[in-house]
Amino acid sequence: MSILLDNQFKELPPDKSVDTKSFLDAVSHLPPFFDCFGSAVFYVIKSDISGNITKIRKVYDKDPAKYVTLQDIVEDERETYGAEWPKVGATLALMWLKRGLRFIQILLQSLADGERDENKPNSIQVNVTKAYENALKRYHGWMVQKTFQMALLAAPYRTNFIKALSKGEEVKEEDCLANVRQFLVNFTATVDAIYEMYTNLNAELDYTV
Ligand code: 0SG
Numbered sequence: 001m002s003i004l005l006d007n008q009f010k011e012l013p014p015d016k017s018v019d020t021k022s023f024l025d026a027v028s029h030l031p032p033f034f035d036c037f038g039s040a041v042f043y044v045i046k047s048d049i050s051g052n053i054t055k056i057r058k059v060y061d062k063d064p065a066k067y068v069t070l071q072d073i074v075e076d077e078r079e080t081y082g083a084e085w086p087k088v089g090a091t092l093a094l095m096w097l098k099r100g101l102r103f104i105q106i107l108l109q110s111l112a113d114g115e116r117d118e119n120k121p122n123s124i125q126v127n128v129t130k131a132y133e134n135a136l137k138r139y140h141g142w143m144v145q146k147t148f149q150m151a152l153l154a155a156p157y158r159t160n161f162i163k164a165l166s167k168g169e170e171v172k173e174e175d176c177l178a179n180v181r182q183f184l185v186n187f188t189a190t191v192d193a194i195y196e197m198y199t200n201l202n203a204e205l206d207y208t209v
Contacts, residue, residue, distance in 0.1 A: 002183070007030075009022075009186040010022045010023075018193055020056075020072070028057075038154075051093070059077075060073065070194065073091070085203075099136055101187075105131075110130050116158070125152055125155055128155050139207070166179075
Protein backbone atom coordinates (compact mmCIF):
# COMPACT_ATOMS: atom_id res chain seq x y z
CA MET A 1 0.00 0.00 0.00
CA SER A 2 1.12 3.57 -0.58
CA ILE A 3 2.71 5.42 2.33
CA LEU A 4 0.76 8.51 1.24
CA LEU A 5 -2.68 6.93 1.02
CA ASP A 6 -2.20 5.30 4.42
CA ASN A 7 -1.84 8.76 5.93
CA GLN A 8 -4.20 10.96 3.95
CA PHE A 9 -5.05 14.51 4.96
CA LYS A 10 -8.74 15.09 5.72
CA GLU A 11 -11.09 16.83 3.33
CA LEU A 12 -11.62 20.44 4.47
CA PRO A 13 -15.03 21.77 5.51
CA PRO A 14 -16.61 24.58 3.42
CA ASP A 15 -15.04 27.31 5.61
CA LYS A 16 -11.60 25.75 4.89
CA SER A 17 -10.66 25.61 8.58
CA VAL A 18 -7.95 23.05 9.32
CA ASP A 19 -8.66 20.71 12.24
CA THR A 20 -5.55 20.80 14.42
CA LYS A 21 -5.62 17.20 15.63
CA SER A 22 -6.22 15.67 12.18
CA PHE A 23 -3.54 17.93 10.68
CA LEU A 24 -0.95 16.99 13.32
CA ASP A 25 -1.78 13.28 13.02
CA ALA A 26 -1.38 13.35 9.21
CA VAL A 27 1.72 15.53 9.11
CA SER A 28 3.56 13.53 11.77
CA HIS A 29 3.78 10.59 9.32
CA LEU A 30 6.01 12.62 6.98
CA PRO A 31 9.33 12.85 8.95
CA PRO A 32 9.96 9.06 9.21
CA PHE A 33 9.85 9.00 5.41
CA PHE A 34 13.24 10.81 5.33
CA ASP A 35 14.91 7.74 6.87
CA CYS A 36 14.60 5.97 3.48
CA PHE A 37 17.02 8.45 1.91
CA GLY A 38 20.20 7.53 3.79
CA SER A 39 22.22 10.75 3.40
CA ALA A 40 22.92 12.75 6.60
CA VAL A 41 21.66 15.95 4.98
CA PHE A 42 18.13 14.59 5.24
CA TYR A 43 18.58 14.28 9.00
CA VAL A 44 18.79 18.11 9.18
CA ILE A 45 15.59 18.47 7.17
CA LYS A 46 13.81 15.78 9.18
CA SER A 47 14.72 17.37 12.50
CA ASP A 48 13.63 20.83 11.30
CA ILE A 49 10.19 19.58 10.27
CA SER A 50 9.85 17.37 13.37
CA GLY A 51 10.72 20.39 15.55
CA ASN A 52 7.94 22.44 13.92
CA ILE A 53 5.40 19.67 14.49
CA THR A 54 6.45 19.17 18.13
CA LYS A 55 6.13 22.89 18.82
CA ILE A 56 2.61 23.08 17.39
CA ARG A 57 1.55 19.88 19.17
CA LYS A 58 2.80 21.22 22.53
CA VAL A 59 0.52 24.23 22.23
CA TYR A 60 -2.43 22.08 21.11
CA ASP A 61 -1.96 19.61 23.97
CA LYS A 62 -2.23 22.43 26.53
CA ASP A 63 -5.90 22.90 25.64
CA PRO A 64 -7.32 20.76 22.79
CA ALA A 65 -10.84 22.17 23.26
CA LYS A 66 -9.56 25.72 22.79
CA TYR A 67 -7.33 24.96 19.81
CA VAL A 68 -9.69 22.95 17.61
CA THR A 69 -8.41 24.60 14.41
CA LEU A 70 -4.96 25.88 13.45
CA GLN A 71 -6.47 29.35 13.17
CA ASP A 72 -7.53 29.16 16.86
CA ILE A 73 -3.86 28.75 17.79
CA VAL A 74 -2.55 31.53 15.54
CA GLU A 75 -5.24 34.01 16.69
CA ASP A 76 -4.71 33.15 20.35
CA GLU A 77 -0.95 33.70 20.01
CA ARG A 78 -1.58 37.05 18.31
CA GLU A 79 -3.40 38.14 21.51
CA THR A 80 -0.86 36.58 23.86
CA TYR A 81 2.41 37.72 22.31
CA GLY A 82 1.54 41.22 21.09
CA ALA A 83 4.47 42.87 19.28
CA GLU A 84 6.56 39.66 19.25
CA TRP A 85 3.94 37.94 17.05
CA PRO A 86 4.11 36.41 14.43
CA LYS A 87 7.83 35.55 14.83
CA VAL A 88 7.08 33.41 17.86
CA GLY A 89 5.56 30.16 19.17
CA ALA A 90 3.46 27.79 17.09
CA THR A 91 2.73 30.64 14.64
CA LEU A 92 6.42 30.68 13.64
CA ALA A 93 6.63 26.87 13.59
CA LEU A 94 3.59 26.62 11.30
CA MET A 95 4.92 29.42 9.07
CA TRP A 96 8.01 27.32 8.34
CA LEU A 97 6.24 23.97 8.30
CA LYS A 98 3.80 25.17 5.62
CA ARG A 99 6.82 26.07 3.41
CA GLY A 100 8.19 22.55 3.76
CA LEU A 101 4.73 21.17 2.97
CA ARG A 102 4.49 23.43 -0.10
CA PHE A 103 7.87 22.04 -1.20
CA ILE A 104 6.57 18.46 -0.87
CA GLN A 105 3.33 19.37 -2.68
CA ILE A 106 5.11 20.94 -5.67
CA LEU A 107 7.59 18.04 -5.85
CA LEU A 108 4.84 15.40 -5.86
CA GLN A 109 2.70 17.39 -8.31
CA SER A 110 5.64 17.76 -10.68
CA LEU A 111 6.29 13.99 -10.55
CA ALA A 112 2.59 13.24 -11.02
CA ASP A 113 2.53 15.60 -14.02
CA GLY A 114 5.37 13.60 -15.59
CA GLU A 115 7.86 16.47 -15.66
CA ARG A 116 11.36 15.10 -16.21
CA ASP A 117 14.80 15.82 -17.65
CA GLU A 118 14.83 13.90 -20.93
CA ASN A 119 18.63 13.56 -20.65
CA LYS A 120 18.37 12.07 -17.13
CA PRO A 121 14.96 10.37 -17.07
CA ASN A 122 15.60 8.54 -13.78
CA SER A 123 16.61 11.72 -11.94
CA ILE A 124 14.19 13.81 -9.84
CA GLN A 125 16.56 16.77 -9.64
CA VAL A 126 14.46 18.84 -12.03
CA ASN A 127 11.36 18.23 -9.88
CA VAL A 128 13.22 18.94 -6.62
CA THR A 129 14.69 22.16 -8.05
CA LYS A 130 11.27 23.36 -9.20
CA ALA A 131 9.84 22.73 -5.71
CA TYR A 132 12.78 24.48 -4.03
CA GLU A 133 12.66 27.56 -6.25
CA ASN A 134 8.92 28.01 -5.72
CA ALA A 135 8.59 27.15 -2.03
CA LEU A 136 11.83 27.81 -0.17
CA LYS A 137 14.67 29.51 -1.99
CA ARG A 138 13.56 33.10 -1.30
CA TYR A 139 13.71 32.41 2.48
CA HIS A 140 17.25 31.01 2.38
CA GLY A 141 20.55 32.84 2.59
CA TRP A 142 23.77 31.61 1.03
CA MET A 143 24.57 28.92 3.63
CA VAL A 144 21.18 27.21 3.56
CA GLN A 145 21.13 27.35 -0.25
CA LYS A 146 24.40 25.38 -0.11
CA THR A 147 22.66 22.80 2.12
CA PHE A 148 20.01 22.51 -0.55
CA GLN A 149 22.71 21.88 -3.20
CA MET A 150 24.01 18.99 -1.03
CA ALA A 151 20.51 17.56 -0.63
CA LEU A 152 19.98 17.83 -4.37
CA LEU A 153 23.10 15.76 -5.06
CA ALA A 154 21.89 13.16 -2.56
CA ALA A 155 18.36 13.04 -4.03
CA PRO A 156 17.23 9.47 -4.72
CA TYR A 157 16.61 8.16 -8.23
CA ARG A 158 13.01 8.39 -9.45
CA THR A 159 12.55 4.60 -9.30
CA ASN A 160 13.84 4.42 -5.71
CA PHE A 161 11.76 7.41 -4.64
CA ILE A 162 8.63 5.83 -6.08
CA LYS A 163 9.51 2.54 -4.39
CA ALA A 164 9.88 4.38 -1.07
CA LEU A 165 6.44 5.97 -1.54
CA SER A 166 5.11 2.44 -2.01
CA LYS A 167 6.73 1.19 1.20
CA GLY A 168 9.52 -0.56 -0.68
CA GLU A 169 7.18 -2.73 -2.73
CA GLU A 170 7.65 -3.22 -6.45
CA VAL A 171 4.70 -1.35 -7.94
CA LYS A 172 4.08 0.00 -11.41
CA GLU A 173 5.10 3.67 -11.64
CA GLU A 174 1.66 4.57 -13.01
CA ASP A 175 -0.11 2.96 -10.01
CA CYS A 176 2.10 4.84 -7.58
CA LEU A 177 1.53 8.14 -9.40
CA ALA A 178 -2.23 7.53 -9.30
CA ASN A 179 -1.92 7.26 -5.50
CA VAL A 180 0.15 10.46 -5.43
CA ARG A 181 -2.56 12.29 -7.40
CA GLN A 182 -5.23 11.09 -4.96
CA PHE A 183 -3.12 12.13 -1.93
CA LEU A 184 -2.53 15.56 -3.46
CA VAL A 185 -6.24 16.46 -3.51
CA ASN A 186 -6.69 17.03 0.26
CA PHE A 187 -3.01 17.77 0.88
CA THR A 188 -2.95 20.66 -1.61
CA ALA A 189 -6.24 22.03 -0.28
CA THR A 190 -4.83 21.95 3.27
CA VAL A 191 -1.56 23.69 2.36
CA ASP A 192 -3.46 26.31 0.33
CA ALA A 193 -5.79 26.95 3.28
CA ILE A 194 -2.88 27.51 5.68
CA TYR A 195 -1.24 29.94 3.24
CA GLU A 196 -4.55 31.79 2.86
CA MET A 197 -4.92 32.01 6.64
CA TYR A 198 -1.41 33.52 7.00
CA THR A 199 -2.23 36.11 4.34
CA ASN A 200 -5.61 36.97 5.86
CA LEU A 201 -4.19 37.32 9.39
CA ASN A 202 -1.14 39.22 8.15
CA ALA A 203 1.05 36.56 9.78
CA GLU A 204 3.46 35.94 6.88
CA LEU A 205 7.08 37.13 7.21
CA ASP A 206 9.64 37.44 4.45
CA TYR A 207 13.10 37.22 6.05
CA THR A 208 15.94 34.83 5.17
CA VAL A 209 17.71 32.34 7.44
C1 0SG B 1 13.74 13.98 -2.28
C2 0SG B 1 14.77 15.05 -2.32
C3 0SG B 1 14.48 16.13 -1.43
C4 0SG B 1 15.51 17.23 -1.42
C5 0SG B 1 15.12 18.15 -0.35
C6 0SG B 1 15.77 19.47 -0.40
C7 0SG B 1 15.04 20.41 0.53
C8 0SG B 1 15.68 21.71 0.80
C9 0SG B 1 16.68 21.62 1.89
C10 0SG B 1 17.02 22.92 2.47
C11 0SG B 1 17.71 22.72 3.77
C12 0SG B 1 16.84 23.17 4.90
C13 0SG B 1 17.51 22.97 6.20
C14 0SG B 1 16.82 23.74 7.28
C15 0SG B 1 16.69 25.05 7.21
C16 0SG B 1 16.10 25.83 8.33
O1 0SG B 1 17.07 26.76 8.77
C17 0SG B 1 14.90 26.60 7.82
C18 0SG B 1 14.37 27.57 8.87
O2 0SG B 1 14.00 26.84 9.99
C19 0SG B 1 13.18 27.54 10.92
O3 0SG B 1 13.96 28.57 11.49
C20 0SG B 1 12.70 26.56 11.95
O4 0SG B 1 11.85 25.60 11.33
C21 0SG B 1 11.91 27.32 13.03
O5 0SG B 1 11.62 26.35 14.02
S1 0SG B 1 10.49 26.60 15.12
O6 0SG B 1 9.67 25.39 15.10
O7 0SG B 1 11.22 26.68 16.36
O8 0SG B 1 9.75 27.78 14.82
C22 0SG B 1 12.75 28.46 13.60
O9 0SG B 1 13.83 27.94 14.32
C23 0SG B 1 13.22 29.33 12.45
C24 0SG B 1 14.16 30.43 12.90
O10 0SG B 1 13.34 31.47 13.14
S2 0SG B 1 13.87 32.87 13.60
O11 0SG B 1 14.18 32.77 15.01
O12 0SG B 1 15.02 33.26 12.78
O13 0SG B 1 12.73 33.69 13.38
N1 0SG B 1 13.84 25.67 7.48
C25 0SG B 1 13.37 25.56 6.24
O14 0SG B 1 13.75 26.24 5.33
C26 0SG B 1 12.29 24.51 6.01
C27 0SG B 1 12.90 23.39 5.23
C28 0SG B 1 11.89 22.36 4.87
C29 0SG B 1 12.45 21.39 3.86
C30 0SG B 1 11.38 20.45 3.39
C31 0SG B 1 11.96 19.42 2.49
C32 0SG B 1 11.01 18.32 2.24
C33 0SG B 1 11.63 17.22 1.42
C34 0SG B 1 10.61 16.19 1.11
C35 0SG B 1 11.11 15.07 0.29
C36 0SG B 1 10.03 14.11 0.04
